[in-house]
Amino acid sequence: MHIPDHVLSQPVLIASGAIALGGFSLGLKRLERRLRDRTVVLMGIMAAFVFAAQMVNFPLLVLPASGHLIGGVLAAVMLGPWAGAVVMGTVLLVQCLLFADGGILALGANFVNLGLIASVGGYAIYDPIRRGVGGRAGVMLGAMVAAWFSVLLASLAFAIELAGSGWWEQLPEVLGWMALVHAAIGLGEAMITGLVLRSVLAVRPDLIFGVVEQGDAPPRWGRVALAGLGVALAVAAFLAPMASPLDDGLEFVGGRLGFLSGEEPAMISGPMADYSLKGLPDIAPVTAAAGLIGTVTVFAAGWFLGRASTGIASRLERSPEGPRSGGEGPEPHAA
Amino acid sequence: MTEPLPADHPPAAVLVRGLTYRYPDGREALRGVDLEIRPGETVALVGPNGAGKSTLLLHLNGLLPGRGASGSAPGIGHGHDLPGIGKGRKREAEPSVWIDGMPVDDRHGPEIRRRVGLLFQDPDDQMFSPTVIEDVAFGPLNLGRRKAEAKRIALECLERVDLADASDRPPHHLSFGERKRACLAGVLACEPTVLVLDEPTANLDPRSRRKFSALIRSLPATKLIATHDLEFVLEQCDRVALLDAGRVVADGDPETILGNEALMEAHGLELPLSMRLGRAIS
């Protein structure tokens, strides 16, 4: 989902760059106070971790391609929203400067989508759910739902940026297709995030940001409102195509689909994207169904994994901790 | 413990009295450790895995309890706490570790860290800078040296560990043994009076081990060395403290302690090979 240069128009580049710069500075400012504690060190190492974790490939079950974790929500859950965003920004900067993955001028837009929206926005969805549900199940459910939405919202932001660059008229359809494909991609992200957090919860639940100090205090209303906004946006995205019947014909659909599935060969797609390819030209019901199925699946999977991890945790003796020596080899915490 | 300073003069280089520490999960890591090291002495700390050796070493320069309180105070605000180092920070009412007669507490933190050089077991934990020279100069720069001076000190220390030609290389281009020596250079650059070494000879091939061992022997500082390498202990330590289950269970000269088969077996250790061979022959 790294946007190259020369795809977005200059006003969009400038606007997203300004938002990104503001968001990034705000994030750094919030972290400056904590410069002396571990956070800066952890951010550097977490950035390296996210980079390395993106190298782990997950085979798609139907397609001969593979996807990988994006990690925005995972970083936010572990480090907090702003540190998570800065970590993602750091990763994006390195990917852009060293691998030409994502444009230099589009760095702002990429940071808005994959840093601010994924980490800060994702955290705003995660936190109320975690507090509302409580305990380990809350962490799992919140993180998985947030991971799903983060992918969805990031893709919608990309759609809006594209549309802002020249085709406002097509916005509803673009949104619809984006939502459809990324609902499936987001399932992959949610599954990986959930599976990773399940392992973390089983061994070092104390590492999760905010769980220790804040406990399960009731959510603040601002965050609830933000989460609500995110959900509403996503729902709107699913419903949008219904409002505008498709009239461009199959050629347009083919182009869009090619664009959407070809855009990121390295990302997770899923059975639903494949299904819709087989010839349901009418996008609206499919998108809505995908959204519905996606939401239900993520909630169900989150609930299931959350319950399962509670069981695991109670069975598992907490591993001896303390400053551990850096032994290598097969890791001790089997997942 | 009321009065830490014993009558002898000068004060002990390292004095530990009744040191206790709990991991964040409540497990006791150290339960009343007593240890005293005179200036210039080389003391080995032996014991099975999980005996609390590394935990004890981290206490010697205040990296465990009270560490965070000198600067930001994680726990307040949204600092997020990791166990192991940050947490379980129950402030002891009074200090239980003294370095050169100076209590290890928040007020003396910077001075303590200057005096106590800590060599970690995994060189990758300790070499975080992009080049070897930057890493060695990290300590001097933090101690307020000018850049030119810090660079000179760093080069000198690299010379001492025979790595002067590697100064501009990135750490991951060094072999394990070289990284280990570079870490030692970084520690020496802070000019510590007490050297605390965690498993200095672990994972080294025989030649690197010999080289590193000779290097350690050549250093004049007071040394406390946690190790499983019993031959190394016999070669160069004046004394051995045997730590198990968070307590010093034996303290004495290496031949006596390491030669006590019953004691060694009881604490998950064994006689050094040279001693076993010696006994088999005689």
Added chain:
Amino acid sequence: MRLDWLEGPGSAGGPLHRLDARVKLAAVVGFVLAVVLVPMGSWRPLGIAGMVLAGLVGLSGVAPSLLLRRIAALMPVVVVLAAVIAPTHPKASALGAWAVGGTIVAKNALTIGAILLFARVTCFRSVLGALSWFRVPPALVATLHLMYRYLFVLSDQLGRMARARRSRSFRRSRWAEWPLGAGLIAALMLRSFERGERVHAAMLARGWDGTVRSLDGPDRPETLPPT
């Protein structure tokens, strides 16, 4: 993924390698900006930019095939995006969709080539030096330094863990790869956190007080520790 080349060329550097990283960073950003400002369908400026880039590649001694391969790997995304944008682009009616799409692809190829060339002739450490000279906040530069340092450590660690896992897993189901991969990531993350704790302890042990100091550049009084 091989990351060795990030270290720079070693002794085999050409004239571009020796150039100050600040100049190169400014030049590459300037090049990208210049290419962005070229209007749709103006082939002449793009051709000139291409020749400049080709000349620089020749001067640098970087193997063109290497750059071309990497550019080719990144191009499918660009081509697909261009194919989508071109027909509805405001300029498409005047210039034709092919011209617009071609311009988008050509522009991206040029900038990707320029960035890749920059990455090849500039070792990452000097990029970071340049960034801090351009007043990028020290906290970010420190984060980048640490990230870069531990990128190698963690990717090695990941490789070892992946091998260890593979040697113990006997199922060949695509489903099974998911928990396996997630477990790998979780283990890597836990180790990264624990590594972070130890690195932080090691930094404190050598007198770190939260101020980032470097051997480069002149002495600055504000970075001296309070006495």
